[in-house]
Amino acid sequence: DAKTTQPNSMESNEEEPVHLPCNHSTISGTDYIHWYRQLPSQGPEYVIHGLTSNVNNRMASLAIAEDRKSSTLILHRATLRDAAVYYCILRDLGRDDKIIFGKGTRLHILP
Amino acid sequence: ETGVTQTPRHLVMGMTNKKSLKCEQHLGHNAMYWYKQSAKKPLELMFVYNFKEQTENNSVPSRFSPECPNSSHLFLHLHTLQPEDSALYLCASSQGSGQGIYGYTFGSGTRLTVV
Numbered sequence: 688d689a690k691t692t693q694p695n696s697m698e699s700n701e702e703e704p705v706h707l708p709c710n711h712s713t714i715s716g717t718d719y720i721h722w723y724r725q726l727p728s729q730g731p732e733y734v735i736h737g738l739t740s741n742v743n744n745r746m747a748s749l750a751i752a753e754d755r756k757s758s759t760l761i762l763h764r765a766t767l768r769d770a771a772v773y774y775c776i777l778r779d780l781g782r783d784d785k786i787i788f789g790k791g792t793r794l795h796i797l798p
Numbered sequence: 799e800t801g802v803t804q805t806p807r808h809l810v811m812g813m814t815n816k817k818s819l820k821c822e823q824h825l826g827h828n829a830m831y832w833y834k835q836s837a838k839k840p841l842e843l844m845f846v847y848n849f850k851e852q853t854e855n856n857s858v859p860s861r862f863s864p865e866c867p868n869s870s871h872l873f874l875h876l877h878t879l880q881p882e883d884s885a886l887y888l889c890a891s892s893q894g895s896g897q898g899i900y901g902y903t904f905g906s907g908t909r910l911t912v913v
Binding site: 729 | 800888890
């Protein structure tokens, strides 16, 4: 399975943008890039996913490198409620693959 | 409320007890999953059910016994657990296993403490 590499932790100031990086150098052509986050004492929640083009939704933006070997989750204006563990996950379009979570990036938001 | 409901939210049980965790979804999803999250460890996939049939068991000890009577309900029956089984147990559902484009919806979990 293609693997991802994320920093263990990051800090950001409240009301500033946050860029969470993810490296996936062994990504295959049919792998989607998914992001989930897990708030304290809750289950993970879906954030965004993309294949090749950059994606935007109400929660975040996903910027995908042209060679697809890395991606960045962008929170445009971080709030204290965005403090969570963020997981970058690759999922093949059609294979019977399950979501396998790594350690993710623990994001701390400073007031 | 995510659409996946887990009960109870908290459970304390002795090593000789038998208890069950319940998960329910009314999202029309066909796949359901159990995950375990121990302190300071990544989530571990335990079981996968697709259209009520178990399609994966990740070498989970037999003291954990899943049951999926229909696509909307999933149970995890617990008996003779050990203290190291204390963890957050998470249920998730998706439109179908093997559909990599679809996301998972997770419940809030059951915090289990074995004493």
